[in-house]
Amino acid sequence: MTTVETQLFQTEQEELISGSEAIAIACALADVDVITAYPIRPYDTVMQYVSKLKADGVFDCDFIVAESEHSQFEIVKHASAVGARTFCGSSGVGWFYAFEAITVTAGLRMPVVAMVGNRALDDPGAFGTEHNDALAVRDLGWMLYWVATAQEALDIALLSWRVAEDPRVLLPMAISCDGSFLTHSQAIVNVPTSEQVRKFLPPYDRGKLQLHPDNPITIAPQVNEDWLMEIRRQSDEAMHRSVAVIEEAYADFKKTFNRGDPSAFIEEYMTEDAEILIVGMGTLALPVRVAIRRMREAGKKVGFVRIKFFRPFPTEELQRVLGGVKAVCVIDRDYSFGSPSFAGVLFHELRSTLYPLEKRPLMLNFIAGLGGREIHTNDVNHMVDIVQKAIDTGKIEQEATWIGVRE
Amino acid sequence: MTTVTQDLPPVKGVKNIPLEEQFTSGHRTCQGCESALVMRLMIKAAGPRTIVLGSTGCMYVANTTYYSTPWVVPWMHTQLGSSGSAATGTAAGLASMMRKGKMKQEPINVIAFCGDGGGADMGLSAISATLQHEEYNLLILMYDNESYANTDIQVSGSSPWGANSTFSPPGTLHRIMNRRWKKNTAGMLAVGHPQVRYIATGCASYATDMMNKVRKALSIGGPTFIHTLDPCPKGWDYDPMYSHELGMLAVQTGIWVQYEVEDGKVTLNGPSKMLAKGKKRLPVEEYLKRQGRFAHFTKEDIAYYQSQIDVMWEKWWIPGVIPPSPEDD
Numbered sequence: 001m002t003t004v005e006t007q008l009f010q011t012e013q014e015e016l017i018s019g020s021e022a023i024a025i026a027c028a029l030a031d032v033d034v035i036t037a038y039p040i041r042p043y044d045t046v047m048q049y050v051s052k053l054k055a056d057g058v059f060d061c062d063f064i065v066a067e068s069e070h071s072q073f074e075i076v077k078h079a080s081a082v083g084a085r086t087f088c089g090s091s092g093v094g095w096f097y098a099f100e101a102i103t104v105t106a107g108l109r110m111p112v113v114a115m116v117g118n119r120a121l122d123d124p125g126a127f128g129t130e131h132n133d134a135l136a137v138r139d140l141g142w143m144l145y146w147v148a149t150a151q152e153a154l155d156i157a158l159l160s161w162r163v164a165e166d167p168r169v170l171l172p173m174a175i176s177c178d179g180s181f182l183t184h185s186q187a188i189v190n191v192p193t194s195e196q197v198r199k200f201l202p203p204y205d206r207g208k209l210q211l212h213p214d215n216p217i218t219i220a221p222q223v224n225e226d227w228l229m230e231i232r233r234q235s236d237e238a239m240h241r242s243v244a245v246i247e248e249a250y251a252d253f254k255k256t257f258n259r260g261d262p263s264a265f266i267e268e269y270m271t272e273d274a275e276i277l278i279v280g281m282g283t284l285a286l287p288v289r290v291a292i293r294r295m296r297e298a299g300k301k302v303g304f305v306r307i308k309f310f311r312p313f314p315t316e317e318l319q320r321v322l323g324g325v326k327a328v329c330v331i332d333r334d335y336s337f338g339s340p341s342f343a344g345v346l347f348h349e350l351r352s353t354l355y356p357l358e359k360r361p362l363m364l365n366f367i368a369g370l371g372g373r374e375i376h377t378n379d380v381n382h383m384v385d386i387v388q389k390a391i392d393t394g395k396i397e398q399e400a401t402w403i404g405v406r407e
Numbered sequence: 408m409t410t411v412t413q414d415l416p417p418v419k420g421v422k423n424i425p426l427e428e429q430f431t432s433g434h435r436t437c438q439g440c441e442s443a444l445v446m447r448l449m450i451k452a453a454g455p456r457t458i459v460l461g462s463t464g465c466m467y468v469a470n471t472t473y474y475s476t477p478w479v480v481p482w483m484h485t486q487l488g489s490s491g492s493a494a495t496g497t498a499a500g501l502a503s504m505m506r507k508g509k510m511k512q513e514p515i516n517v518i519a520f521c522g523d524g525g526g527a528d529m530g531l532s533a534i535s536a537t538l539q540h541e542e543y544n545l546l547i548l549m550y551d552n553e554s555y556a557n558t559d560i561q562v563s564g565s566s567p568w569g570a571n572s573t574f575s576p577p578g579t580l581h582r583i584m585n586r587r588w589k590k591n592t593a594g595m596l597a598v599g600h601p602q603v604r605y606i607a608t609g610c611a612s613y614a615t616d617m618m619n620k621v622r623k624a625l626s627i628g629g630p631t632f633i634h635t636l637d638p639c640p641k642g643w644d645y646d647p648m649y650s651h652e653l654g655m656l657a658v659q660t661g662i663w664v665q666y667e668v669e670d671g672k673v674t675l676n677g678p679s680k681m682l683a684k685g686k687k688r689l690p691v692e693e694y695l696k697r698q699g700r701f702a703h704f705t706k707e708d709i710a711y712y713q714s715q716i717d718v719m720w721e722k723w724w725i726p727g728v729i730p731p732s733p734e735d736d
């Protein structure tokens with residue numbers, strides 16, 4: 001490997017950087033081979049940093065500015081087939097513009113790693129965060145992770161290549177980052193050394209799946225009803241296997257870098273004796289934790305579960321944590337119009353997670369923070385009040401409530 | 408250029424065409440399919456150290472049935488509008504890994520093909536972008552059977568004026584449903600990407616010429632483009648035994664112009680060169696009347712068609728390549 005080593009990666013360092021910059025640095029640390037960019041806010045800041053790192057010789061990659069998101073994702077898909085480590089990303093409608101490429105990337109089991117800077121699917125015009133863009137891949141065979149801090153963004157990027165490229169998995173992975181709140185907000189991040197990363201992250205080796213004249217295979221022939229079902233089943237099995245691979249990689253991550261949560265899949269906050277558990281994803285963790293601290297001071301038994309991996313979905317862990325409580329308060333930064341409860345995507349996933357339990361908690365849903373609107377601690381209090389009322393009366397008046405909407 | 412290209416000298420005469428097949432039995436294209444012949448000649452010319460990427464279309468669907476692929480070389484499907492991106496991604500992956508010492512350094516041909524629907528319509532912007540990347544050695548070959556053939560023959564931006572297709576059937580009120588004139592794809596790409604070292608048109612009826620164009624495109628360096636005209640018995644509605652003849656007629660009537668643009672220099676070649684020098688063109692009717700897709704044409708339609716071909720040869724700056732003619736003096 002002839003990566004240009006710089007001062008930056010020879011000793012562990014603390015840097016004041018944004019989530020986007022943290023992922024750009026992860027690209028350099030992982031010695032990514034092909035990176036494709038196309039401008040759309042807010043994800044594209046990652047590509048601004050990547051291009052600068054390349055320009056300054058911090059690392060060597062083929063950095064291609066594509067003419068559309070569709071091409072952006074197609075280029076890395078094909079680079080991945082010949083054995084190159086890849087990275088790309090998008091936001092909102094850009095992610096949707098690439099959707100054909102995104103779905104075949106998963107169908108072909110190409111371990112592309114992508115960042116989604118969560119953004120509203122405008123029209124009408126909106127740059128702010130909303131989770132529907134990334135959630136749209138939930139059925140396709142992409143692993144999907146929501147980060148909450150810049151440090152986590154860097155760490156999970158490194159984990160992503162390790163898990164995605166593992167021969168037992170070979171599935172693409174998307175790292176979801178709330179627009180602005182994460183992509184553009186700076187925090188202190190511990191940047192590991194290249195040496196540490198090399199220990200944790202082996203080179204990408206496609207083995208007998210590599211498209212090369214020495215290995216003249218045919219990728220994606222016409223299979224039709226003769227074989228498609230078997231091939232879909234293989235993707236399903238790969239997603240099943242990814243759970244153990246994630247656990248293994250996360251344990252190794254914690255050993256190598258000396259940080260991390262007890263679980264790779266969820267983060268628990270004051271859950272032990274909680275009667276009400278709030279569940280959500282991404283940066284809304286911050287106001288929720290603050291609100292919970294204050295409620296705890298007032299004697300209210302409230303806790304929080306942050307779902308990190310949305311795919312594979314941590315069903316058993318969530319059953320264990322949420323199973324015993326009185327009520328579950330799900331915050332969705334997304335919508336699913338016309339869905340069973342006219343509620344959010346996460347809410348429905350959780351309800352189906354908890355359905356098999358003998359003792360099911362009450363479940364209420366709150367649609368909040370769409371289009372990047374801030375979720376304040378007061379909003380969280382308001383949600384918990386509604387949940388408490390449902391517990392007291394034993395009656396749910398309304399399953400899904402939109403928070404802070406002008407009527 | 409990050410890697411050197413393969414040394415692929417021109418084939419001198421039919422007898423020197425390599426015997427080895429890289430596109431063999433197993434495909435299920437129609438009898439008389441010229442696009443299948445283009446595939447066979449293309450990969451014969453390129454040889455075994457080649458990766459081929461194929462866009463959706465007849466040359467994917469009819470060619471790569473699981474367990475009976477005809478491709479001896481490594482082959483991968485790409486999306487309908489992605490021939491350009493497939494070529495870029497493959498070439499970039501190889502270049503990056505070779506430069507960083509992750510893969511053995513060697514020149515590997517990268518060819519992405521697409522149909523006229525995939526190339527001239529949907530994939531045009533990706534092809535254009537790919538042609539801007541001088542650092543990657545690759546060839547995009549657009550096989551033009553003048554319709555979206557695989558989905559049951561629908562009109563594309565590369566279909567001829569007036570042609571009958573399942574989206575442009577002649578009717579009692581509208582005899583001519585396709586009022587668009589065929590897009591000038593190779594010319595447009597040559598004019599729009601002057602840094603590209605090689606862009607050519609070809610036709611499998613002139614097999615060695617076509618193969619040598621592929622060889623030049625792969626060895627000259629950087630991104631290159633070839634556009635072939637492929638008679639399609641199903642879509643054009645004629646007896647499969649006439650494919651070869653129809654290709655020749657397209658050239659001899661002047662409807663299809665054979666040329667190369669190499670390092671900014673345009674050369675008309677083969678019969679097209681003779682036509683430019685004044686050899687008489689055959690009337691377009693000779694070509695049109697052989698195909699069912701033009702069976703509804705009236706005398707006026709044929710005269711209109713002829714007039715447009717005459718304009719191309721008499722008024723264009725370079726026939727078949729650059730339309731705007733300089734001010735008449």
Ligand SMILES: Cc1ncc(C[n+]2csc(CCOP(=O)(O)OP(=O)(O)O)c2C)c(N)n1
Pocket residue numbers: 100463464465466487488521522523524525526552554555556557558563
């Ligand atoms: C995005 C997308 N839209 C539509 C199709 C359906 N489709 C499959 S093959 C094909 C025809 C392509 O025509 P062309 O590129 O000219 O190739 P040909 O079939 O003529 O060989 C179409 C439209 C598709 N596969 N993908």
Ligand code: SF4
Pocket residue numbers: 435436437438439440441442443465469552556557638639640641642
């Ligand atoms: S429809 Fe035309 S292009 Fe398609 S296989 Fe048949 S002859 Fe070839």
Ligand SMILES: [Mg+2]
Pocket residue numbers: 464522523524550551552553554555556
């Ligand atoms: Mg076609």
